[in-house]
Amino acid sequence: MIGIARLAAAGLVAIMAMGTAWAEDALKAKIGVLRLSSSAPVFIAQDKGYFRDAGLDVELKFFDAAQPIAVATTSGDIDFGVTAFTAGLYNLAGKGVLKVIGGMSREKAGYPLIGYFASNNAYAAGLKTPKDLAGKRVAVTQVGSSFHYSLGLLADKYGFKLAEVKIIPLQSLSNAAAALKGETVDAALLPISTARKLMDDGGAKFLGWVGDETPWQLGAVFASPKTLTNKVLVTKLLGVLAKADREYHDVILAAMKDGTAPINEQTKPLLEIIAKYTNLPLEQVVGNCAYIDPDGKLDVKNVDNQIKWLQEQGFADKGFDANTIIARDFVRAD
């Protein structure tokens, strides 16, 4: 709250300093984000004033789950959304009320985000690597979620059938963590932030990172078709984000070793910005940095694969593919 107030005050001062004529010209936009490092470039661009410099008056709206961001973009409560792909998002996009305009976070080797974790008993009984998950009871948050899709990719990679894995949807991360700790499931997919506490308490064993096993395009920037008619706004916004993507990549991601970013003179200012917006201590931010393409590119082929997988599983409506939901004018493909 204080952070937002401070931001608002800073914005106000800046507008007054630059004169009223400029303020009238500013293009207004509301961006919906989660308080996660996967939206780091948005935080950097806002905090360092890149949006303002480009003549954009950006307001960040914070959400606590990916799905509501997609819904709010559709209903026009926000102009742009930055979050992970979900089956719900694809179903909205398939109906033509959302368009993907750029790439954001990715699962990539060396950048830990989501991991596979085993319960102590299952680990003792021989569940030591993600490959052994076939035939096990695995907790996820929701069917059709990014966790479920990661398991699907894993099944393809190691040649077992996803149907062999017993998927147990528990609706929330805390429920999944409780089930893993209580030995009622053999394994669970959890983000590093949830899993770290569990591992420190000795409640779970680490099996592997999704990024190391099966890299894929996790998040994107999207907007409603109505917003897309304002070409100047979209182009400017994506330009600013690309600049912030580049800075985040070159300063933090390039310096990362063993999945952790060093805290030094170059990285500290940016890490502090991320810490401020994600409400996390600096020590947790450094081990939790999502990979983001330095040019804001989108892995279109993978997006198409995600849609096909969801359609095969019956989680997404049939009759659309990546080309239908991507705004070709703006997206830069891999």
Place this chain on the structure above:
Amino acid sequence: MLDRAGTPPKDDTTRRVRFRGAGFVPASSRFGGWIALALVIALWQAAGSGGLVNPLFLPAPSAIVRAIYELAVSGALWQHLSASLLRIGVGWLLGTAAGIVVGFAIGLSRLARSVGITFISALFPIPKIALLPLLILWLGIGEEPKIATIALGVFFSTAISVYSGVDGVPRNLIRMAQSFNVPFATIVRKVIWPGALPAILAGFRITASVALLLVVSAEMIGAQYGIGAFVLQAGNLMQTDQLLAGVVILSVFGLVVGRVINLLETRLLHWR
């Protein structure tokens, strides 16, 4: 005084009035409810087909019917229904049985009353969803935590309505039975039970709906089948027509249960 009340004064200035004290007796028309329902659905469908509302935000009734039909044809509907019915049935029975026992104890014994009411007041307002992670740790992710969630919700409402019902039995009836030296067990069976029954049945009406409400939270715990799990999944996938299909099935459940309780009331309370 008494004599005069019987003979109305023959005064010229007295005004004759229509009988006023009929009380409020809202007679239930046989078709009124159905006509209102049909009108609302027709309006809704018209708004949907006319393109006035986005089908994503409010799917038309025809889309919901189609979703239910597809569910029924694929056979998944019966799997969902039977899974949920089992949980609701067992959970409701357990919660009700415990609630009636505790409710009677509170209504009849001083010790149980002081202890019981304190615990009920302290535990009733705890949202069951907040306890889900704990329930998973205690009971795992099988049927037990799902049934426990429903049983817990049903238990508190039942206990409260039963002890209020017991409290509401006219004291003079109980005193009369006592002065005729009727044994305690017989008083409970012949006087208190029938006297409290209207309140208990009214409580059933509420707890049956509570059980239906809680089936959605109960099936948050690793359920693969069940109407609640189906509604949650449809919500997660943004399939609004299927979401509403699940909701419609739940409210049909509610209507059926209401009917059953009406039947019970007419059979058990025919003395009223």
